[in-house]
Amino acid sequence: MAEKSYRDAIREAMIEEMDRDPNVLIMGEDIGVYEGTFRITAGMLKKYGSKRVIDTPIAEAGMAGTAVGMAMLGLRPIVEMMTMNFAIVAADQILNHAAKVRYFSGGQVDVPMVIRGPQGAGVQLSAQHSQTFEAFYGHFPGLAVVAPATPADAKGMLKTAVRGKDPVIFLESAALYGMKGEVPEDPDFTVPFGESRVAREGSDVTIVSYGRMLQLSLVAAEKLSKEEGIEAEVIDLRSIRPLDLVPTYASVARTHRAVVVQEQWKPFGAAAEIAASITEEMFDELDAPVARVTGEDVPMPYARNLELLATPHEPQIIGAVRRVMYRE
Amino acid sequence: MAEVIMPKVGDAMTEGKVVRWYKKAGEAVKKGEPLLEIETDKVNLDVEAEQDGTLAAVTVEAGQTVPVGNVLASVLAPGEKAPPAAKAAAAPKKPEVSEPEKGQQRRRTDKKDSIKHTTGEYQEAIEQQGLRKDRTAAPSANVVALPEGGRRRSSPLARRMARDLGVPLEAVQGSGPQGRVIAKDVQNFRGAAEAQPAAAAPRASRVSAAPLMSTLPALEAKLVPLSAMRRTIAKRLAESTGPIPHFYLTADYDVTNLLSFREQVNAIEGIKTSVNDYIVRAVALALHHHPYVNASWGDDGISLHGEVHIGIAVSTPEGLITPVVRNADQKSIREIGDEVRALAEKARNRKLLPNEYQGSTFTISNLGAWGIEEFTAIINPPNAAILAIGAVESRPVVIERQVAVRERMKITMSCDHRVVDGAAGAEFLKTLRQYLEQPLRLIV
Amino acid sequence: MPETKENSVSTIDPAACAPEWTEILKRMIFIRRFEEATEREFRRGKIGGYLHVYIGQEGVASGIITATRDRDVVFSGYRDHAHAILRGTDPNRIMAELFGKASGVSKGKGGSMHLFDVEHGFYGGYGIVGGHLTLAAGAAYALRYQGTDRICVCYFGDGAMNIGSFHEAMNMAGLWGNQGLCPILFVIENNGYAMGTSVERHSALTDLVTRVRAYNIPGEKVDGQDVFAVRGAADRVIGQIRETGKPYCLEAVTYRFSGHGAADILQPYRSKDEVEQHRHRDPIIILRNRLREICGVTDEDVRKMDEEANERVAAAVKFAEESPVPGGTELFTDVVAEHGPRQINQTE
Ligand SMILES: Cc1ncc(C[n+]2csc(CCOP(=O)(O)OP(=O)(O)O)c2C)c(N)n1
């Protein structure tokens, strides 16, 4: 184990996989000469050359689409989106092609590709640059969608993504790039998709989240413990598709109440799916309606104060917990 | 003079660290020359001089981390004198910057670690130009109004528990929003019901030492739907006599046996019980036989309470208050006595907690100590009845054609006619008579 | 061609002194000072988000927008401060927008990348590279459809030519132009780089304007550092666009002296030397030298312009600094005009 940042964990995963398998390559805008706007790919062009570290024009649809073709022919491309907001430009390539060729070819092709990049609000990038996309991609069969919340998961899940056979949407939290954590050194350390984990044990209420909101939930849980004597169990979903809710169900069976936390808009969001599933499976265990903590239902404003008001913070999580515990 | 600040060099940068100074205060610097090295979470960088001059007023040392925009030093143009320090410049500003300063302080709780805490800043945004409504509050609960007289709200877990435990959900008071019955309520209800068999063991063992207790079958709590006739009667009665249509029944009880029983108990047990304790117990037991007296009127039905909580009117300097003896039917005379005295004491010291004076299902007002022979009391809503207890008096009475002097006590019952009919009230007083006149019934 | 009721802008003779030239110099100096101030305020932490300044490229927008009419419309990418200033937007309100204040042009909701001032024909400020090209083509169609002789000017970078919407917009504009229904001037602001990727590294064909010709849109290259050349070309082709309703494309070859954005500090894609070389072709200096010759503009005149610009910029910063932040309920306004969020999600 070694202490590493989320950023370095991602870079390491890519380097180890590129060393292991010559079919792995990476492409994206300004990832080579510029070394990446978030410096995730620093040093990689020098190490692997321009054939394996491809600086692309500003052409997200082109990147995603060519990656599909590469993958169908046996390469394992990793596409870095400068931010996931730009991948919307490639929606057709991802949703209509990457996600579906296996199916409509009757399983004749694998599509082992990864589309990865940062997402999330918090630094005043306003409406077009501050979104999160797990619900957007999570809706489409044919994709895997993951959102790691720790450096170890970032590394282990990226390796799983690169080694797999399906297109993976790998959602990184821009705000977590500097976050440090223990990361196993074993080059074959991977984290499987579809296995959520209990990030904090507790018996009073179940908080379900992923990505950066998981970290926020953990902070809120500590506060709840210290200030209100409420012990929250916090579940880290890690992957959105496939979605593993079994630990969540087990937890709800003990706590009888759940709060789901997501960064983006409430309508039709990931939290809606999770809350509905809990209600379907654990209806008789619920002592309160499942609460959702989400961003406000508006495009992200630029002004700092408005941006703060538009995004979830600890007080909302604490408020939701108190509500499902009938503490108010 | 040009200020040297901690520059924001990344879109997400909020603070930076001074790694080292290349120049010392007083040294000459040239435009474009590196002055110091800073570190952000992404890179290390040199900050260059923006003009020729002399480095002055270095206020931030190597190793320190400061917010973006903080002044680190200044560069004086050739010939320029150092201003009388940053302090002097800041001093007159003080009063007017108090607001932003407050914000700054709050923000300091925002640890700038990887999780990017902005809770302090968020609070500031709310205070500064907040939302009309606190967004941490619950969303409005009632989007669709429930039909009137509709089903009681309850959580799925509460329903499942009620089913498993055989608890009638309608009888359980909901403590959640809009009276939603939640698991805790079912548990409490069940706890009270179970206290009987479960608590019977310890009580039974006490029977020999203090045989002042009898056990009872569980009461059934339920909501009795209103028939059309019942509704009409209720409405008409209410129209004629105000919100609660009262009527009164008075009975005269012979409490001679009760008084001698009490004396014996006091002698044997070496305790002090008061007549009132016996009355409370008698009433509690009698209520068991008459669920309609231990009930409340409601627009969607008459609630028969599954528990017997007796309010005792206590006068205090501030006025009347009615502390409640909870589950009085499950308590011994001694327990009742102890509790009533403790509650009365608290009432007089104004120390009663809301849960100690709320939630009665029936009330007793006793003015015997004031020598009042007989009076009527006003019902304590949502109770359906109240008893007014008069003084015990020695009166000549004819028993088997002989005049004898007996201890008598008059009790007047005020009834809510919507719930209790005349005959029902009379039946209750009759049952009460059995308990008061044959006091052994109080313990068997 | 439809009747015009609008003001007309006279073309100016590049060879002779005209008062417009000094006016343009003033504006360019103002833009430079304004942009320097925004970078400074970004360093101080007063401006958030992404900040892309126009330093070095002033000649391009100045030469073209001064040749447009009040009721013409302009679309731009995120490097949009100069375009708004030139359209006549109050600099106070631009700076306030960058500070995220209620008095900003977009009420503090857009920020640097999304300046907007419809009253002055400025239709924004867009953050997704190339995303606005199709919007501009549609706007041009609308202007002709409605029977006006207004035109649309659409700015974009060299890098934007690589994204799908560029090609779709060009082909549609070319097609509609064949029917005289797309009066639009596409302006490629070719500053040599798309962020850290040089034109040679991002475009298969580096003669960018030839790519436009594939869609039957005529075009030409112009020296973007020489505002005389830019304005001259603009005068000529804008009239023609207005006349014919056909699109035209100018590739203005220019250079940005600052980083791509304010956070582009290291600039590993180019050397300091390269930047220094280009500083010799500063559009402001080129114009100033020219005006010295033909109009007798003195150093003192320029110093005064500088001083005035500095004062005006300082006033804008002060205005921005002192303006209140938007009220919390602003969060929920302007999302849609009619069909608000479901009641259950609403604040009040
Ligand atoms: C679709 C999309 N991909 C990536 C980006 C990130 N990005 C912002 S500006 C830029 C470079 C654009 O270069 P160019 O078009 O030449 O304009 P310039 O910045 O040079 O003015 C990139 C890649 C984006 N905003 N939108």
Ligand SMILES: [Mg+2]
């Ligand atoms: Mg460019």
